[in-house]
Amino acid sequence: MPHFLIHKPYGYLSQFAGEAKKKKLGEFHNFPEGIMAIGRLDEDSEGLLLLTTDGRMSERVRSRKVEKEYYCQVDGLMTNEAIALLQAGVEIGIHGVKYQTSPCAARRLNPPPAFAPRTRKIRDDRHGPTSWVSITLTEGKYRQIRKMTAAVGFPTLRLVRVRVAGIWLGDLAAGEVREVADFGL
Structure with missing residues (x-):
């Protein structure tokens, strides 16, 4: 096949x-x-x-046996506290219903990944700093990573899946x- x-x-x-x-x-x-x-x-x-x-x-x-890893550019400089919250699991909304995400792997990426620029500019540097994090999940709810980073105070600006298993x-x-x-x- x-x-x-x-x-x-x-x-x-x-x-x-x-x-x-x-x-x-x-x-x-x-x-x-x-x-x-x-x-x-x-x-x-x-x-x-x-x-x-x-x-x-x-x-x-x-x-749920297969890991999916994402590199996520977020608005602001992701804190250790926010990383710990992501790792423990956070409450997000899925179609209007509260959902507790499973614990996951999360870490800051430094230096940031060297992806080609996106076809549509994300935003201007004058709007403040951004940072990159790696988040590895075994679940995949609707817009889950975007909702997770927003829940810890760092909205997602760019999301790239880099690994499946x-x-x-x-x-x-x-x-x-x-x-x-x-x-x-």
């Missing part, structure tokens, strides 16, 4: 059909019939997305697709 890695760029949906005016992943490659994204990245998020035609593989990757984004450029024989899971 064919499997693919793609670096989903900012501004694209994690789907192949649907809203006519939205940019979709099918623009990057002639994917086989029945291809699906394993998990999702919202339109404003970037990074590693796994694609497959294997429904069982999709279920395995989306399970042992598969890394590495040097895959935005929009680049790589076919792989196996995800190794």
Whole structure:
């Protein structure tokens, strides 16, 4: 069964059909019939997305046994206290219902990652400092990381998934697709 890695760029949906005016992943490659994204990245998020035609593989990757790591640029200089709160789990809202996130791994990234500039500028430096954090989860609720960083006082400005299990984004450029024989899971 064919499997693919793609670096989903900012501004694209994690789907192949649907809203006519939205940019979709099918623009990057002639994917086989029945291809699906394993998990999702919202339109404003970037990074590693796994694609497959294997429904069982999709279920395995989306399970709570598989880590997903994100690099997150936040507004302000993330404090040790905020990192500790993220690590312990925070209360967020999911579709109007309170939800306590599971404990996770979180750490500041210094130096910041060397990603190419986003196609749409995030903001001006005159609006104050930003910082980068790594957050590793095994769950994936709706806009969870954005809600977690906001809950500890540091809204997300840019979000990039860099790893799923042992598969890394590495040097895959935005929009680049790589076919792989196996995800190794």
